[in-house]
Amino acid sequence: MKNNVYLPQKVEILAVIPQTEIDYTFRLQTSQIRPLSGQFLQVSLPKVGEAPISISDFTEDYLELTIRKVGKLTDVINTLKPGDHLFVRGPYGNGFPVKSFAGKHLIIAAGGTGLAPVKSIISNYYQHPAHLASLNVLAGFKTPDDILFKDEIQLWREKFSVLVTVDKADLTWPGHIGLITKYIPEINLEDQKNTQVIVVGPPLMMKFTCQEFIRRGVKEENIWVSLERKMSCGVGKCGHCKIGESYVCLDGPVFNYTKSLELLD
Template sequence: MSSQATTHQCSCGDHKNILLPKAYPILAITKHTELEWNFRVAKDFDAKLGQFVEVSLPMVGEAPISVSDCGDNYVDLLIRNVGKVTNRLFELNVGDNVWMRGVHGNGYPIEHYHHRHLIIIAGGTGVAPVKGLMRHFSEHPQKVNGMDMILGFKNKEAVLYRDEMPLWRERQNLITTLDEGEKDEEFHLGLVTAHIDKLDLSDLANTQAIVVGPPIMIKFAVQALLKEGLTKQQIWVDYERRMACAVGKCGHCRMGEKYVCIDGPVFRFDEAENLVD
């Protein structure tokens, strides 16, 4: 895929410059943890789950943020307060504007998962890029032949999307783990990989898996899935790493011949296994 900056076409038919941000109002703010808040922002563009937008504030800076969910006129962005731009975003209120450009990247091929057994393994803020998928297939369980979700968090204070989990548990198979703390009816202690061999993989040929999270978690989760018999073509990974310009110009996200911001961030594992810094 070319690394040259291009233009895209919005639903109204007007060509837009993807390097030019536009102001959009914040519709709602949900505080999940001290550091992770969800910003629901108005939108007038099409977006796919797994893509990302560049969020900016004038005279402050810009940061790439994954689309965690979206509707006809809004996009949900889970933002972690870890730097100059995100710190200023956390000072905003409902009704204030943020600037966005995009969307960028390729997103998840949702139709490809229809009528298959879907496994989603995610850790920490890596849960955000797949949140919309989990909501979609929990609200429409007939579209998949079952869905297993294994979500890992550092501790109970770091858990995301608590309000969404009752529906996920009711409609699908949700397993949640903690790195530290005390286990209870909802949470196991230990690594997400400890639960992969407990899944029902009797329909192995019709199974797809998605893995998102820290690189070390992705590595061992993929290894465990391969050990259970999945092929590299059945596993999808999300490499959200060091993206900056979003148009393949700065080179910060280049891995081999691929640019994560253009060719990803979602890759099928047979395409991603040889990507190195």
């Protein structure tokens, strides 16, 4: 008998790590799920609902989901404690082509919660920095209170160039202010052919960030994006996430920039 692809598995919450007032990272006990960076899970609670959640990090023993309180399901999830359980199915979707980044200059530009789907990539290169020629991380948030993964960012700065910027802040903020695009000209892009770029965030942020990298000489085929859609079945059957002839849950959410240009609603 074939496995039921719609049947979730029950997983225990090992830890709940506050990120902001409305963002929490849930560490889940699971050794059976082997995701790729950029994939997502369908997360559910019986009688409450189900939603697609990006996998923010993972090891052989556990995985992490960074969840924002934005509705009925996520409001309930954010009341759970270690020892409670979630139901998950997946992983689903197409991940980032991490193997093709080997030896390259990689730039990751993330806006807001867009940092979550790429956190596992940064964590991997923090453990294995020699796998890349170099890594630049640009992370943009609305305010200092919205910054995710503050402790991890401090660690990343030990090995990579990490720039965090906010849209607005008071005079006590010692860091950068402005959109990510403001700081792209500061990145060394002498070797565009050896450069790969990942851009994840709100649609307008991705649009103008990609355009700025292209203006600086990065080839379109060397840029990767992750599209946000409300995936439902996760297996390309319901059509909820279909754009043209593509199903984001199957063909994405990670797309090469050249392909993403064809995906117009």
